[in-house]
Amino acid sequence: MKQTICTKCILDTTSKLISFDQNGVCNFCHKFDEDAKDVLYVSDEIKRERFTKEIQRIKKLGEGKQYDCILGLSGGVDSSYLAIIAKEQGLRPLVVHFDNGWNSELAVKNIENIVSRLGFDLYTYVIDWELFKDAQKSYIKASVLDMEVPTDMLIFAVLFDIAKKYKIKTILSGYNLATEGVLPRDWSYERKFDAVNFRNIIRKHGNPKTLKKFPYLGYYRHHIYKNYYQINLVALLNHLNYKKAEVKKRLMAELDWQDYGGKHYESIWTRFYQGYILPKKFNIDKRKAHLSNLILNGELTREQALEQMKEEPYPAELQMEDKQYVCKKFGFTLPEFDALMALKEVPHAAYGQETDSPKKMKIFERISLIVLFQFFYRFKIIRRPQ
Numbered sequence: 001m002k003q004t005i006c007t008k009c010i011l012d013t014t015s016k017l018i019s020f021d022q023n024g025v026c027n028f029c030h031k032f033d034e035d036a037k038d039v040l041y042v043s044d045e046i047k048r049e050r051f052t053k054e055i056q057r058i059k060k061l062g063e064g065k066q067y068d069c070i071l072g073l074s075g076g077v078d079s080s081y082l083a084i085i086a087k088e089q090g091l092r093p094l095v096v097h098f099d100n101g102w103n104s105e106l107a108v109k110n111i112e113n114i115v116s117r118l119g120f121d122l123y124t125y126v127i128d129w130e131l132f133k134d135a136q137k138s139y140i141k142a143s144v145l146d147m148e149v150p151t152d153m154l155i156f157a158v159l160f161d162i163a164k165k166y167k168i169k170t171i172l173s174g175y176n177l178a179t180e181g182v183l184p185r186d187w188s189y190e191r192k193f194d195a196v197n198f199r200n201i202i203r204k205h206g207n208p209k210t211l212k213k214f215p216y217l218g219y220y221r222h223h224i225y226k227n228y229y230q231i232n233l234v235a236l237l238n239h240l241n242y243k244k245a246e247v248k249k250r251l252m253a254e255l256d257w258q259d260y261g262g263k264h265y266e267s268i269w270t271r272f273y274q275g276y277i278l279p280k281k282f283n284i285d286k287r288k289a290h291l292s293n294l295i296l297n298g299e300l301t302r303e304q305a306l307e308q309m310k311e312e313p314y315p316a317e318l319q320m321e322d323k324q325y326v327c328k329k330f331g332f333t334l335p336e337f338d339a340l341m342a343l344k345e346v347p348h349a350a351y352g353q354e355t356d357s358p359k360k361m362k363i364f365e366r367i368s369l370i371v372l373f374q375f376f377y378r379f380k381i382i383r384r385p386q
């Protein structure tokens with residue numbers, strides 16, 4: 001009989017990229033081990049050393065500035081924990097929160113609690129709803145897999161922009177191998193900063209005005225932020241022994257934080273996307289990846305994970321409630337939305353892709369420098385060398 005599920009984690013053939021070795025262990029488990037080798041599977045002493053070094057570096061880069069780092073806070077477990085760590089380590093973050101119109105009431109409450117208890121400054125970025133709605137609806141109409149790109153694009157574009165404005169060199173990232181290291185590559189669009197893909201999807205399915213105003217990032221702009229402005233994303237949680245269940249307990253005890261019942265469920269849209277659209281339209285259940293992470297991180301047995309998978313991603317009643325809410329907010333009738341759900345998947349690549357090859361980035365950089373110097377010479381801001 002053909003093997004359909006990994007013997008170590010619970011990932012299965014719903015990922016087209018899965019393969020199994022002679023013991024039935026999948027390639028994602030092997031990839032996790034490979035990635036974790038120099039990060040998670042090192043001694044506590046090395047981790048502590050790396051962590052201390054990183055904190056010192058952030059402080060040094062932030063000397064004399066109002067803030068030494070930026071912390072994007074969604075109110076989810078990872079970013080909330082990062083806020084506690086920042087406080088403990090005496091960092092001075094500017095906390096940035098994104099309001100894209102989908103925050104659950106609980107998320108808003110959690111964020112208010114965290115910021116007031118830890119005494120951090122909060123900058124809430126509210127995106128114009130009509131603009132954001134147009135971007136999200138374009139992705140739904142485009143029938144592409146990753147409908148979270150507009151949110152991710154917005155978050156990083158704004159974080160980098162604020163970092164530049166305040167001359168901050170570090171953006172704290174909640175990313176961590178321990179709870180996010182396993183994710184089949186075909187379950188999301190990995191090229192989150194792909195401006196060409198983004199623009200073409202909006203051009204075809206949305207309002208061209210959206211493109212003028214939407215703060216999106218591209219690989220070239222990211223390259224400039226990273227290499228010219230030296231702004232870096234730092235994944236601090238990788239240097240800690242991160243156990244999700246323990247962290248949740250701490251968040252509840254210290255910050256009066258309340259659980260959402262699922263990863264990224266702090267946003268009503270994300271809950272609906274992960275718990276309804278992905279399973280129903282694309283046959284993808286991200287819980288398989290989230291729970292597999294916890295198995296590999298030693299927090300859950302494979303049996304416990306399989307037991308959890310017997311339940312719906314979230315209560316069916318709430319799914320229906322969310323569906324009506326989402327349709328109303330987007331201005332779709334239920335039959336219109338169902339028709340969009342029934343459309344065949346269109347690969348992201350069908351909308352074109354931006355290059356991110358380092359060689360081409362260098363060429364772009366040189367061309368823009370030449371253009372800039374021509375401008376300076378033309379208006380005699382600087383003299384042409386003799």
Ligand SMILES: [Zn+2]
Nearest residue numbers: 006009026029
């Ligand atoms: Zn596996």
